[in-house]
Amino acid sequence: MPVPQKIASYLNSLKPVSPHLMEILNSLDTGGSVLDVGRKLSLDPVLSARLIHACSSPLYGIKKKIESPVHAVAMLGINKVAEILLTSELKKNFFKGHFSTYEYDFWEHSLAIAYGTQALIRCMGFEISLGKAFTTGLLHDLGKIILYKIYKDNAELASWLAAGGNAALLKEKEIVGCNHVEVMTFALIKWGIPIDVVKAIKDHHNFKNKDDMTRIIQWAHFAVYGKEYPEPPVTSYVLKRVRQDISRDLELVDLFFH
Numbered sequence: 001m002p003v004p005q006k007i008a009s010y011l012n013s014l015k016p017v018s019p020h021l022m023e024i025l026n027s028l029d030t031g032g033s034v035l036d037v038g039r040k041l042s043l044d045p046v047l048s049a050r051l052i053h054a055c056s057s058p059l060y061g062i063k064k065k066i067e068s069p070v071h072a073v074a075m076l077g078i079n080k081v082a083e084i085l086l087t088s089e090l091k092k093n094f095f096k097g098h099f100s101t102y103e104y105d106f107w108e109h110s111l112a113i114a115y116g117t118q119a120l121i122r123c124m125g126f127e128i129s130l131g132k133a134f135t136t137g138l139l140h141d142l143g144k145i146i147l148y149k150i151y152k153d154n155a156e157l158a159s160w161l162a163a164g165g166n167a168a169l170l171k172e173k174e175i176v177g178c179n180h181v182e183v184m185t186f187a188l189i190k191w192g193i194p195i196d197v198v199k200a201i202k203d204h205h206n207f208k209n210k211d212d213m214t215r216i217i218q219w220a221h222f223a224v225y226g227k228e229y230p231e232p233p234v235t236s237y238v239l240k241r242v243r244q245d246i247s248r249d250l251e252l253v254d255l256f257f258h
């Protein structure tokens with residue numbers, strides 16, 4: 001669905017996502033040889049430099065110095081490299097200099113859901129790549145930060161964006177003409193993000209959608225915030241493991257901001 005001109009212009013003003021990163025995100029299900037992926041990354045010097053720099057962040061706990069994209073893929077695997085590149089790509093576009101409490105909470109939420117989806121996949125054995133799950137989790141509410149940045153003087157919108165839930169979706173649409181899900185769906189299609197990721201994000205507020213990826217995003221919200229699931233997907237023992245996994249990952253979230 002088209003979005004208001006003001007939003008389309010903002011999205012056009014963003015730096016394009018590297019085609020090499022897109023290629024990697026699109027190949028996460030089929031995998032690829034370490035050499036192939038590393039060589040493709042080496043063709044993009046800016047992306048390569050960003051990957052090597054990001055690998056030195058304490059967020060990833062990588063002890064050895066990463067020398068090249070091939071070295072990074074060999075040591076960390078393709079899923080982890082995709083995770084690092086996507087996080088730094090978003091930081092570059094949306095997270096510069098001073099940030100408000102809302103922005104801090106937003107990124108904390110997005111990272112928590114990204115880690116939550118991975119924990120669910122690890123504990124429940126879904127056949128979805130961890131890199132793709134992380135991508136879906138990290139991007140699922142990005143439409144909120146886009147609306148927040150475009151309409152930064154609209155306090156009513158900001159309070160609905162922070163409130164969340166289906167009532168907020170209606171209010172967002174009433175105030176600016178489209179909600180964060182519609183903004184994000186438009187942006188993801190424009191960027192060429194894998195279609196299964198787009199579908200899951202488009203439906204992350206629709207509990208009638210029973211696709212694995214969509215449900216994992218929804219369950220991650222319950223797991224992260226310790227709420228009861230409407231339809232428990234697994235036994236309470238597995239849920240406990242998922243929550244332990246997530247809380248370990250969440251201890252690292254603060255490092256994202258440094």
Ligand SMILES: [Fe+2]
Pocket residue numbers: 140141180204205
């Ligand atoms: Fe949402």
Ligand SMILES: [Fe+2]
Pocket residue numbers: 109113140141221
């Ligand atoms: Fe969310």
